[in-house]
Amino acid sequence: MGGAKRDTLRMDETMKVLVKQAQKGDPEAFIQLIEKNRQALVRVAKGFLGSEEDVADAIQDTILNAYEHIKELKKAEYFKTWLIRILINNCVRIYNQNRKVQPVERMPENGESIPPESDVEFLELLSSLPEDxxxxxxLYYGEQFTTKEISEIxxxxxxxxxxxxxRGRERLRKEIV
Amino acid sequence: MKKEYTEQEYRRILGGKVTESEAVSGRIEETYAFLRKNAGLTGQDGQRKGRLGKRSLQRLWIAASGVAAVFATILCVGVANPALAAKIPLIGGIFRSVEEKVSYPGDYSRHAEPLAPDARQEAGTKDIPYEQESGGVTVTVSEYYADSVSLYLAVKIEPKNGFPEEMMRETKADTQEYRSLQLESRAVMDLSAAGLGKISFEPAMGCRAVDLVEGNFVNDHCFEGIVRIALEDVKGCDENGDMVEISQLPEHFIYDLRINGIYVTRSVTDEVIKLEGDWAFSLDVTPDDSETVVKEVGLVGECGVGIASVTKSRYDLFAKLILPEDAEEGDYTVVVTDEKGNLLQGRYGYGDIYNVYQKDIGKVTVAVCDYLTWADHRSDAAYLLSHALLKTEVDFEK
Structure with a gap:
């Protein structure tokens, strides 16, 4: 068996064990699950919401909601999809409550790093797409979800x-040329 | 010329490591500390204890969907014999109490057909076609309104033991004046009178049946709402199991509906909370098209997309598109402005069918836009019309 495939299987088994432990009420196991998906939470929330305070709110609510309901997760392998769906629900709720317009250019806040210039150009192009x-x-490129998983989320x-x-790829190509 | 990005670079940029701000890091660590401190006390035993900084742990969920919620809800109530409908209102006020709050508002109560209060006595039978009890839940339809675009039914749902608290909680949405209950159902439209046979609607066959009722809880033992059945484009299975599309309904048809579940889906866990039963209704429908107007347009733009016709009924308006063979309907959006130039709001949040209740629509402008153009400027009528692939004015008063 190839090394990459072996690593993937090992990771899946680890996830299952952690989910089961978390479902039994083990907060450390649950925190480990969140840590494994922490970057995804931050990336998706930052793509949606305008301020770091809102991003923090959305992620905090998501962690608490997930902890409260993890017993109801039927399949451990769906943990990430489930978690991101909770996050998006929270992002939409906060967005609707605040009705903040996503600024095209955000000033980095304390602790944030500035992306390289070439990436900034791409992110600006991306901001020209509709929010959905x-x-x-x-979700597709950043978090590697399949189109089927995205449709469920x-x-x-x-x-x-x-x-x-x-259509998004076509639009980006048009903006570039 | 700017740099062209490859798919690999999309992944690298969008999937790359992000540095958290102090606000985000701090809040995550605070949450972890809270969970560790309150292990076993936070939620998993059904109790909420402890507080997390300024944040309350009570949250109301608003189900998010990338696309607006599916509102195609149809509940068919059977009136076996319309002659028995003596126009004595039994419940009467259901339409009136919710008709302006639902996602498809209208003064249905003014034009609805009320149902007989006691068909049992009048017909000399024990059956009350419009009131069905099963599994401890009574479902009643008190009124209906129909034209050839939509069928609206006023519905009351009364579980003997009350609605589960969680069901009531899950339907609450801060941003809406109404609540929604989902329906598990199948239907058969009997078009035999027009020589078209029977058309079935079953989710298992990929055909849309009735799936939602919008309204409000009167109390924890009673929900009143409206179900909307779309008739403008009927797609179902004929008696051979083949998919058929009926764009022109006959003047009269029977709609048989069987409901087997009334439920909500928990937004966090996808768990279903359901009231199960078997409520079967048969509705004798004669659409009232006294205010329905169809304007033939037959306009095609340079790109091959066009508008075949525009139909307006008492409460709805929609355009039938002409599409080139290789085009997908999802790539285009119909935009409609009223006489004052205001954009009409489409069902589901995008162009499909428009609610025209209390709108000035003697004359409308109907345009077809590329989806991305519409998505980027969906609130800007002037921009949309000036960048439309084609547009036309339709005068319903001529």
Whole structure:
């Protein structure tokens, strides 16, 4: 068995064990699960919300909601998909409550680093897409979800997800040329 | 020319490590500390204890969907014999109490057909076609309104033992004036009178049946709401099991509906909380098209996309598109402005069918836009119309 495949299987088994332990009420196991997905939480929330305070709120609520309901997660392998769906629910709620417009250019806040200039250009191009397409891009390219998983997270038809990806790529190409 | 990015670079940039701000890091660590301190006390035993800084642990969930919620809800109530409908209102006020609060508002109560209060006595039978009890839950339809675009039913749901508290909690959404309950159902539309046979709607066959009722809880033992059944584009399975599309309904048809579940899906866990039963109704429908107008347009733009016709009924408006063979409907959005130039709000949040209740729509402008153009400027009527692939004015008063 190849090394990469072996590592993936080992990771899946670790996840299952952690989920089971967390479901029995072990906070350390649950925290480990969150840590494994912490970057994904931050990336997706930052792509959605305008301020770091809102990002912090969304992630905190997500962690608490997930801890409260993890016993109801039927399949351990769906943990990340489930967690991101909770996060998006919280992001939408906060966005609707605040009705803040996502600034095209955000000033880095304390502790944040500034991305390289070439990446900044791409991120600006990305900000020209409609918000649902931006979110789909983040979930597909950033978090490596499949279009089927994204359709489940967002409650969209899979063909719509594929269409948004395709139209988003076409738009980015048009902006570049 | 700017740099062109590869898919690998998309992944690198969007999936790369992000540095957290102090606000985010601090809040995550604070949450971990709280969980460690209150292990066993936070939620998993059903109790919430302890406080986390300024944040309350009580949250109301608003289900998020990338696309607006599916509101195609149809509940068919059977009136076996319309002649028995003596126009004595039994419950009467259901339409009136919720009709302006749902996602498809209208003065349905003014034009609805009320149902007989006691068909049992009048018909000399024990059956009350519009009131069904099963599994301890009574479902009643008190009124209905139909034209060839939509069928609306006023519905009351009364579980003997009350609604589960969680069901009531899960339906609450801060941003809406109404609540929604999902319905598990299948339906058969009998078009035999027009020689078209029977059309079935079953989720297992990939056909849309009735799936939602919008309204409000009167109390924990009673929910009143409206179900909307779309009739403008009927797609179902014929008696051979083949998919058929009926774009022109006959003047009269029977709609048989069987509901087997009334439920909500918990937004966090996807767990289903359901009231199970078997409520079967048969509705004799004669659409009232006294205010329905169809304007033939037949306009095609340079790109091959066009508008075939625009239909307006008492409460709805929609455009039928012409699409080139290789085009996908999802790539285009219909935009409609009223006489004052205001954008009409589409069902589901995007162009499909528009609610026209209390709108000035003697004359409308109907445009077809590329989806991305619409998505980027969906609130800007002037921009959308000036960048439309094609547009036309439709005068319903001529």
């Amino acid at each position: 397409s931006r979110l789909i891009f983040q 967002l409650g969209m038809k899979e063909n719509t997800v594929k269409s948004r990806l395709r």
